[in-house]
Amino acid sequence: MTRAGFVTEAIAAKVREQFGTPCYVYDRAGLEAAARTALAFPAPYGFTLRYAMKANPSLGILRLFRDLGLHIDASSDYEVERALRAGFEPARIQLTSQMPSRRLAEHVSRGVLFNACSLHQLEQYGKTAPGGSVSVRVNAGLGSGGINRTNTGGPASSFGIWHEHLDEALAIAKRHHVAIDRLHTHIGSGSDPEVWKRVARMTLDIAARMPDVTIMNMGGGYKVARMDGEQATDLTADVGEHVRQELIAFREREGRALAMEIEPGTYLVANNGAVVATIIDVVDTGADGYRFAKLDTGMTEVTRPSLYGAQHPITVMTARDQREQVVFTGPCCESGDILTPAPGDPEALAPRLVTAPQIGDLVVVGGAGAYCAAMSTINYNSYPQAPEAMLERDGSLTLLRRRQSLEQVWQNEVV
Numbered sequence: 001m002t003r004a005g006f007v008t009e010a011i012a013a014k015v016r017e018q019f020g021t022p023c024y025v026y027d028r029a030g031l032e033a034a035a036r037t038a039l040a041f042p043a044p045y046g047f048t049l050r051y052a053m054k055a056n057p058s059l060g061i062l063r064l065f066r067d068l069g070l071h072i073d074a075s076s077d078y079e080v081e082r083a084l085r086a087g088f089e090p091a092r093i094q095l096t097s098q099m100p101s102r103r104l105a106e107h108v109s110r111g112v113l114f115n116a117c118s119l120h121q122l123e124q125y126g127k128t129a130p131g132g133s134v135s136v137r138v139n140a141g142l143g144s145g146g147i148n149r150t151n152t153g154g155p156a157s158s159f160g161i162w163h164e165h166l167d168e169a170l171a172i173a174k175r176h177h178v179a180i181d182r183l184h185t186h187i188g189s190g191s192d193p194e195v196w197k198r199v200a201r202m203t204l205d206i207a208a209r210m211p212d213v214t215i216m217n218m219g220g221g222y223k224v225a226r227m228d229g230e231q232a233t234d235l236t237a238d239v240g241e242h243v244r245q246e247l248i249a250f251r252e253r254e255g256r257a258l259a260m261e262i263e264p265g266t267y268l269v270a271n272n273g274a275v276v277a278t279i280i281d282v283v284d285t286g287a288d289g290y291r292f293a294k295l296d297t298g299m300t301e302v303t304r305p306s307l308y309g310a311q312h313p314i315t316v317m318t319a320r321d322q323r324e325q326v327v328f329t330g331p332c333c334e335s336g337d338i339l340t341p342a343p344g345d346p347e348a349l350a351p352r353l354v355t356a357p358q359i360g361d362l363v364v365v366g367g368a369g370a371y372c373a374a375m376s377t378i379n380y381n382s383y384p385q386a387p388e389a390m391l392e393r394d395g396s397l398t399l400l401r402r403r404q405s406l407e408q409v410w411q412n413e414v415v
């Protein structure tokens, strides 16, 4: 029986039968297990787990994490609304946004937490909520992402207040009688754990200069292994244990016990989601060319390969002895709609040795729980947004979101 992560041949067939393809499917058991592992982060003086909801803001997933006691990292005013709608208490939601909030007064009055990501945002908070308390996001000077595009620290990143401007931040806070009681860093997605640990120490050195700080938030970025042979970050025994010792040492040095927060997105959802798709055509470009299997999914559901050469496992779900080198493409009239680019190079093709595909075969694209449904080129070529389903513990499927209708594609057009 062919299997792709949590998706067996039987489950893939059931998804296609019930909802058609392409369809996202998520694994309740896996999502809960990942959340429980992260909740065991060994912070010595208190711990909060925030789900970075931009990774996958589907209501079914938000509710699942809400019921497990997770808090929320929201990336925009709109995500704050989505988290409230999913039933998160305002005090469990923190806004960390590149876009200065347009609804800050409303957030403050409801008790939604705010993380100022620039001096301008801090000034805005001070004017809106003098005497309040706020978090600041700092760029400690060092970043790390799986690829440059996902690096959010260091001089080439616009995220956060540059560490050399800390005195200015403190002056703004003082002028508005605002307490900066939380310090935040997030250095990238898919970060090197050794760089992450160095940034933990740099962040604590910054915290030493900020007497009101009681919470250190180190963001997300914990690597998962989507492909065989990739190295996942050990969140608790490696990163967590390191931070635990740093926080104990900080308390000995500075006499302050800091609580810890982290904000994983990828870690919680990436490998607990997949896209079930169908092979719609198989073509080749001759003896010196390539063999292409065209899927009914591509950049419209899984944009990461086209965007930055990200690698996702792809499994042909039919047992067949013959294997061959195949390039998987999506259904768009767009040469960049490739699911198997070279790692980190979206412009190069990297054929994969897989079960020889035939038209009509079921295919599973794995590692598709994070930044896939949430970040896609939906409606390109007017393909409707794909549905999302949850695989329950008893093997049944719950529809989380219906497939978009054609009317919904054009519903806002007025002329």
Ligand SMILES: *Cc1c(COP(=O)(O)O)cnc(C)c1O
Pocket: 052, 054, 055, 073, 075, 096, 186, 188, 189, 190, 219, 220, 221, 222, 263, 264, 265, 266, 267, 370
């Ligand atoms: C995106 C983001 C995260 C989550 O990053 P992952 O790589 O998905 O873990 C956490 N915190 C902030 C501020 C973010 O922008």
